[in-house]
Amino acid sequence: MPFRHTIWYVCSMKKYYPATGLIISFFIALMGYVLRLNREDMRSSVLTFSSSVINAFLSWLLIQFLLQWRKPSGYGWKAVLAIAGCILISLLSFTITRPFSEVQHRMGAFANMRAVYFVLFMRGIVVGGFLFFIAYLFRMSAIGRQAELENERLKKENLQARLSLLQEQVSPHFLFNSLGTLRSMLHEKAPREFIQNLSDVYRYLLNNRMADLVVLKAELDFTQAYLHILNERFEDALITEINIAGSDLKKRLPPASLQLLVENAVKHNVATADAPLRISINTNDKGWLTVTNSIQKKNKVRDSQGSGLNNIRERYRLLAGLDIIVEETGTHFTVRIPLLT
Numbered sequence: 001m002p003f004r005h006t007i008w009y010v011c012s013m014k015k016y017y018p019a020t021g022l023i024i025s026f027f028i029a030l031m032g033y034v035l036r037l038n039r040e041d042m043r044s045s046v047l048t049f050s051s052s053v054i055n056a057f058l059s060w061l062l063i064q065f066l067l068q069w070r071k072p073s074g075y076g077w078k079a080v081l082a083i084a085g086c087i088l089i090s091l092l093s094f095t096i097t098r099p100f101s102e103v104q105h106r107m108g109a110f111a112n113m114r115a116v117y118f119v120l121f122m123r124g125i126v127v128g129g130f131l132f133f134i135a136y137l138f139r140m141s142a143i144g145r146q147a148e149l150e151n152e153r154l155k156k157e158n159l160q161a162r163l164s165l166l167q168e169q170v171s172p173h174f175l176f177n178s179l180g181t182l183r184s185m186l187h188e189k190a191p192r193e194f195i196q197n198l199s200d201v202y203r204y205l206l207n208n209r210m211a212d213l214v215v216l217k218a219e220l221d222f223t224q225a226y227l228h229i230l231n232e233r234f235e236d237a238l239i240t241e242i243n244i245a246g247s248d249l250k251k252r253l254p255p256a257s258l259q260l261l262v263e264n265a266v267k268h269n270v271a272t273a274d275a276p277l278r279i280s281i282n283t284n285d286k287g288w289l290t291v292t293n294s295i296q297k298k299n300k301v302r303d304s305q306g307s308g309l310n311n312i313r314e315r316y317r318l319l320a321g322l323d324i325i326v327e328e329t330g331t332h333f334t335v336r337i338p339l340l341t
Contacts, residue, residue, distance in 0.1 A: 025056035055093040059086040063135045086128025181233045200225040208255040217249040223258045237271040243282040251339035254315040264308040265293035292334040
């Protein structure tokens with residue numbers, strides 16, 4: 001690869017911060033120019049200024065390369081190599097530009113050439129040390145930003161994985177109850193409507209199984225289809241009352257949350273024609289959805305560890321940093337969940 005192409009390739013790489021290096025090099029050269037003001041003619045001043053810019057910029061690229069090079073691994077050794085390289089660049093820059101500058105006419109100001117090289121040596125140390133410090137700060141800042149981005153990406157992936165896991169935990173036991181009811185209804189006309197509602201339920205679950213939030217209207221339609229299935233099973237033993245404000249229908253909540261609360265009420269309570277289970281679903285002016293059921297506890301409930309409520313609680317915590325409210329009295333069990341805008 002030709003040398004000019006190599007320089008272009010290096011400068012075009014964003015990780016070397018070429019624009020920043022060029023600006024810093026310009027100001028370093030400008031400081032040197034001010035110190036030499038009125039001591040050189042215009043031609044030599046421009047040449048010296050240009051040489052200083054190139055000198056500092058090449059030193060910057062060298063330092064960036066060393067910082068991102070795998071070896072040596074310690075930043076102390078990288079600093080030593082960087083400063084040594086800057087000294088070498090300073091000496092080479094002087095050697096190349098010397099024939100075109102006024103240095104040879106000012107030799108009397110120095111005891112000998114060793115003094116000149118001593119000045120160049122010190123300039124390499126100072127410029128190299130300063131540039132290495134700035135480049136090191138840039139390097140640490142970039143590593144910090146990269147770590148933050150990586151953490152955010154991992155958090156997002158972890159959140160999505162946990163949400164997916166939680167959404168897959170929706171208890172499927174109502175499916176088996178529904179299928180059992182369907183088998184007992186095959187000789188009647190009602191199975192057609194029952195199957196339609198069952199289809200609506202599973203269509204909703206499949207369409208929203210990966211969604212984080214759904215609008216309340218869609219969730220309510222899904223729950224009403226689910227309630228129709230339950231009514232075919234319990235008949236007059238299940239009474240539901242729904243009072244949802246029209247302004248709340250566009251608010252959002254995690255999918256299947258309302259269905260889980262209804263399912264939770266049916267799973268933990270006895271429902272008979274003589275003592276029907278009553279479930280009330282409503283919203284209030286504070287933006288909360290409330291599900292209340294009468295308490296008629298079963299003697300023994302399988303899987304009674306509160307997995308349904310924990311599912312909803314965890315999803316709200318992950319999605320919005322909010323919690324649900326659970327209240328139990330001697331006669332009623334109430335769950336309030338926030339509606340999100």
